[in-house]
Amino acid sequence: MDKSQLAEKTAHRAGDGGNGPRLTADDVGLVLDTLFGTVEHPGTIAEALKGREAVTLGSFGSFQGADGAATFRPGTALTAYLRDQIR
Numbered sequence: 001m002d003k004s005q006l007a008e009k010t011a012h013r014a015g016d017g018g019n020g021p022r023l024t025a026d027d028v029g030l031v032l033d034t035l036f037g038t039v040e041h042p043g044t045i046a047e048a049l050k051g052r053e054a055v056t057l058g059s060f061g062s063f064q065g066a067d068g069a070a071t072f073r074p075g076t077a078l079t080a081y082l083r084d085q086i087r
Contacts, residue, residue: 003029003032004025004029006028006032007025007026007028007029007032008025008028010023010025010028011023011024011025011027011028014028045063046070048063049063049064049065049070050065052065056075057075058075058077059075059076059077059078060074060075060077060078061073061074061075061078062075
C-alpha cells in the first residue's frame with residue numbers, strides 16, 4: 001500500500017462513523033506528511049527523534065532514535081493483531 005492508497009483508505013474509514021466532519025484523502029495526506037515528513041521537510045516524529053525524544057503511539061508502537069538511526073518497536077496491540085491474522 002502506498003501513501004495515496006493509505007490516505008484514501010483512512011479517509012474512507014474516518015467517514016464510516018457518520019458523525020462529525022469528513023476527511024478527504026488530501027486531508028489525511030497532509031497529516032501523514034506533517035507527522036512523518038517529506039524529503040523537503042522533516043515531520044514531527046523526525047524532529048522529536050532528533051531531539052532525543054521517543055515517540056509512543058499508544059499500543060501501536062514507539063519510535064526511538066539513537067546514533068543517527070531510527071527504530072520502531074511494535075506495541076502489544078499491533079503485535080497481537082498481526083499474530084492473530086497470520087495463524
